[in-house]
Amino acid sequence: MARVTLNAGEPGRRDVALLAVLAVLLVGATAWLVYREAVPEYRDHQRQFGNLVQRRLGDAAATAVPAGIQQLWVPGAGRADRCPSCHLATAWRGFERGDEPLRTHPAGMLRAHPTNRFGCTLCHGGQGWAVDRERAHGHVPYWPEPLADASMAASLLPGAGRASLMALNCNACHRYETATAGAEIINRGKRLVDEKGCRACHRINGRGGLIGPDLSWAGDKNPEQYDYGRLSGRRSVFTWHEAHFQDPRALVAETVMPSFHLPPDDIKALALLVMSWRRVGVDASLLGDLPRTDSPSPQERALAAEMERGPGAWFVKTGCYQCHPVSVFGVKSPTPIGPDLSTAMDDVERRFSVPVDTFVKNPSGTMKAVFARQFMLSPAQKDEAVRELRAAYAEFQRQQAVMPAAPARAK
Amino acid sequence: MTRRRFWSLRPASTGEATDAILANLLLHWFPARMRLTSIAWTPSFWLGTVTWVLFVLLLLSGLPLMVFYVPSTREAYQSIKDIEHVVSFGWWIRAAHRIAAHLMVIVVSLHLVRVFLTGAYKNAGQREQHREWNWVIGVAMLVGTLLLSFTGYLLPWDQLAFWAVTVSMNIVSSTLLVGPAIRDALIGGREIGQTALMRFYLLHIVVVPIAMAVLFAYHMWRVRKDGGLARGDAPQDAAEVVVAIPAVARRVTVVALLTWLVVTVLALVIPSPLEEAANALVTPNPAKAPWYFLWLQEIVADTTVRIGSVAVNGAFIGGVVLPMALLVLLTLWPWLDRSPAATVGATLPRERRTQVLVFIAIAAIVIVLTGVGLLRGPSWQFYWPWQPWANVPTRF
Numbered sequence: 001m002a003r004v005t006l007n008a009g010e011p012g013r014r015d016v017a018l019l020a021v022l023a024v025l026l027v028g029a030t031a032w033l034v035y036r037e038a039v040p041e042y043r044d045h046q047r048q049f050g051n052l053v054q055r056r057l058g059d060a061a062a063t064a065v066p067a068g069i070q071q072l073w074v075p076g077a078g079r080a081d082r083c084p085s086c087h088l089a090t091a092w093r094g095f096e097r098g099d100e101p102l103r104t105h106p107a108g109m110l111r112a113h114p115t116n117r118f119g120c121t122l123c124h125g126g127q128g129w130a131v132d133r134e135r136a137h138g139h140v141p142y143w144p145e146p147l148a149d150a151s152m153a154a155s156l157l158p159g160a161g162r163a164s165l166m167a168l169n170c171n172a173c174h175r176y177e178t179a180t181a182g183a184e185i186i187n188r189g190k191r192l193v194d195e196k197g198c199r200a201c202h203r204i205n206g207r208g209g210l211i212g213p214d215l216s217w218a219g220d221k222n223p224e225q226y227d228y229g230r231l232s233g234r235r236s237v238f239t240w241h242e243a244h245f246q247d248p249r250a251l252v253a254e255t256v257m258p259s260f261h262l263p264p265d266d267i268k269a270l271a272l273l274v275m276s277w278r279r280v281g282v283d284a285s286l287l288g289d290l291p292r293t294d295s296p297s298p299q300e301r302a303l304a305a306e307m308e309r310g311p312g313a314w315f316v317k318t319g320c321y322q323c324h325p326v327s328v329f330g331v332k333s334p335t336p337i338g339p340d341l342s343t344a345m346d347d348v349e350r351r352f353s354v355p356v357d358t359f360v361k362n363p364s365g366t367m368k369a370v371f372a373r374q375f376m377l378s379p380a381q382k383d384e385a386v387r388e389l390r391a392a393y394a395e396f397q398r399q400q401a402v403m404p405a406a407p408a409r410a411k
Numbered sequence: 412m413t414r415r416r417f418w419s420l421r422p423a424s425t426g427e428a429t430d431a432i433l434a435n436l437l438l439h440w441f442p443a444r445m446r447l448t449s450i451a452w453t454p455s456f457w458l459g460t461v462t463w464v465l466f467v468l469l470l471l472s473g474l475p476l477m478v479f480y481v482p483s484t485r486e487a488y489q490s491i492k493d494i495e496h497v498v499s500f501g502w503w504i505r506a507a508h509r510i511a512a513h514l515m516v517i518v519v520s521l522h523l524v525r526v527f528l529t530g531a532y533k534n535a536g537q538r539e540q541h542r543e544w545n546w547v548i549g550v551a552m553l554v555g556t557l558l559l560s561f562t563g564y565l566l567p568w569d570q571l572a573f574w575a576v577t578v579s580m581n582i583v584s585s586t587l588l589v590g591p592a593i594r595d596a597l598i599g600g601r602e603i604g605q606t607a608l609m610r611f612y613l614l615h616i617v618v619v620p621i622a623m624a625v626l627f628a629y630h631m632w633r634v635r636k637d638g639g640l641a642r643g644d645a646p647q648d649a650a651e652v653v654v655a656i657p658a659v660a661r662r663v664t665v666v667a668l669l670t671w672l673v674v675t676v677l678a679l680v681i682p683s684p685l686e687e688a689a690n691a692l693v694t695p696n697p698a699k700a701p702w703y704f705l706w707l708q709e710i711v712a713d714t715t716v717r718i719g720s721v722a723v724n725g726a727f728i729g730g731v732v733l734p735m736a737l738l739v740l741l742t743l744w745p746w747l748d749r750s751p752a753a754t755v756g757a758t759l760p761r762e763r764r765t766q767v768l769v770f771i772a773i774a775a776i777v778i779v780l781t782g783v784g785l786l787r788g789p790s791w792q793f794y795w796p797w798q799p800w801a802n803v804p805t806r807f
Contacts, residue, residue: 012657015661015665019661019668022669026675029672032679033675036503036679037499069497080493129492129493129496129497130492130495131496131497142569142570142684144687146807152807156807222692222693223804223805224693224695225693226804234802236804236806236807237804237805238806
């Protein structure tokens with residue numbers, strides 16, 4: 001058997017050399033590791049800010065500039081925001097014109113939302129756990145709440161600015177307010193919800209119809225849970241809502257949701273509003289005196305009560321008035337998206353070529369979905385509905401006879 | 412006098428007392444002298460030692476992680492964020508732990524391949540050897556390594572962890588009769604939650620490491636008892652033997668430092684992923700098993716077919732029948748291999764040619780399927796590395 005050596009040459013001698021080389025490399029790798037740990041991004045900002053404060057406010061002030069990781073623990077929201085590690089000037093006066101991250105935060109907003117109670121990310125978005133710019137700003141994979149910054153605003157809401165995008169975060173807590181100062185785009189969305197009568201079909205904040213899906217927590221729906229099959233272009237929750245508000249049927253074939261022919265700005269406002277309906281897990285102590293429920297206004301309630309006492313009481317109690325006015329009985333609809341029921345006897349025959357009683361028993365179009373999902377009337381109730389519609393039409397004819405010129409025929 | 416299986420605290424004779432010392436692994440890690448063939452770089456490539464060094468590195472890096480990690484579904488994810496972002500060197504310790512774990516799976520597999528190819532599970536000496544049992548211990552340690560890695564997979568409690576374990580548990584529960592019971596025992600219920608996290612954590616930090624340490628001790632002791640690296644028997648020649656210390660110790664140190672260096676550098680350049688927090692309501696697309704089980708998931712996916720009214724249960728075939736059959740075959744192979752002892756250490760000897768080629772073919776299939784599994788994208792579609800995945804949806 002041939003003699004086997006450790007390696008060419010004296011056994012072990014090469015091992016000693018190898019050991020030496022490895023030791024040097026290991027020391028090098030360890031030095032690299034220590035260097036990476038020892039020079040975090042925030043240290044530069046802290047040094048810079050220290051110099052800035054020293055120049056402007058003197059040595060004494062400079063000693064108050066903190067060093068190391070700075071953390072805001074927000075027990076009310078279960079968040080640890082380490083943003084102040086770089087954003088040092090937030091609470092300092094005199095750096096209003098500075099560049100980020102060394103810039104004073106606008107005072108008004110901080111008074112209402114002190115950072116020691118609210119932290120940063122609740123309003124701004126971003127990943128508060130991280131302490132390097134890229135990951136902290138959260139424009140990285142697997143972080144669903146990126147910082148609402150100018151570049152993101154520019155791509156989603158051209159011309160609208162960063163504050164509009166941040167309004168989405170405001171509404172997580174301010175959702176039950178009818179209007180929130182500074183959140184114009186969200187306020188616009190809320191007005192549209194009232195004007196267009198979204199609640200006729202959708203439950204929002206616990207109030208509304210059952211024909212469409214409950215939207216109260218629609219913002220929690222994950223990107224993976226949308227059907228992008230009919231959406232061309234970039235796939236995101238925002239683009240899905242945009243396309244859906246533009247033409248619901250183009251995205252969801254079986255939907256009964258009509259297209260409201262909204263201008264692009266309204267569509268963006270509504271998309272942001274829907275996405276803002278999220279659970280943020282905020283303690284009640286942070287909500288202060290914000291409304292906790294979304295109830296109809298006193299005027300709306302008073303009107304409904306008055307109408308319930310009138311001749312059109314049946315339409316009010318049953319809920320028809322949510323979409324349909326019955327003008328001959330003085331029944332007004334908060335969201336009159338359906339035709340006036342005063343002339344339903346005529347209307348139905350003209351539009352569906354069937355008498356009203358047949359239509360009520362076996363409806364088609366939108367009313368099919370309404371009767372199937374929201375107002376599930378028994379045969380006896382349907383007979384009653386026909387009797388009520390006949391009564392309304394009789395009243396309409398009576399009024400016509402008295403005042404032939406009255407414009408009673410509605411949409 | 413019959414020899415004791417274990418050393419006694421009350422030795423009955425001087426011989427027994429001596430035996431107790433001689434049987435002590437720590438005192439006799441190295442023999443006084445070793446053959447040059449046993450410490451040559453080839454054909455062992457020192458893969459077993461590398462595995463051991465990785466195991467030690469995993470224990471060392473695991474200790475500080477245990478200080479900061481909280482095994483609770485409410486806090487696990489955030490504690491990993493803390494380790495990653497604010498604990499001093501936390502990002503590197505976590506990366507080193509992860510890299511060492513992945514490397515351990517790779518190296519231990521290569522070790523098994525090497526032992527098989529050189530027929531080192533065969534007894535070829537005049538002295539009493541039980542290399543076949545060391546092979547069985549080795550197979551058990553391969554399973555232990557996979558179990559260590561797999562139980563660690565769940566701990567970050569992110570989407571990757573949650574769904575990889577969900578996929579694997581679905582496969583486990585498709586085992587005939589005992590499947591659901593095994594799943595229930597492993598995760599403490601039907602769904603992955605706090606009980607699953609706690610059980611995985613205890614398996615990961617206590618049960619499996621201790622079992623591995625015991626198996627390892629026996630594995631090393633067996634290697635010494637069987638006369639070091641397997642070879643065809645040859646007369647002892649003084650020129651082929653070196654004194655273990657310093658020659659072997661030095662070489663072990665070289666291997667340890669090299670392993671440590673590789674782990675250090677890889678941990679510096681490969682950041683550890685952490686996906687979104689676990690969410691039982693949102694299945695990521697694709698949801699993949701850990702990479703070392705991807706070849707099984709691939710088989711599961713490919714064998715789940717419906718032919719007419721007959722549905723083939725892919726999870727049962729790919730997840731249970733096939734791996735169990737392979738594992739049983741692997742364990743029993745020393746007794747099934749009837750080739751002569753002289754083939755030990757030889758490269759592709761005629762007598763073992765068929766089994767070696769079949770083994771290589773199976774290994775190649777496993778590697779290819781793992782690669783295919785790695786390249787799967789949304790809806791389990793195949794994507795080449797240069798092909799971007801079709802439009803992964805985001806919030807904005």
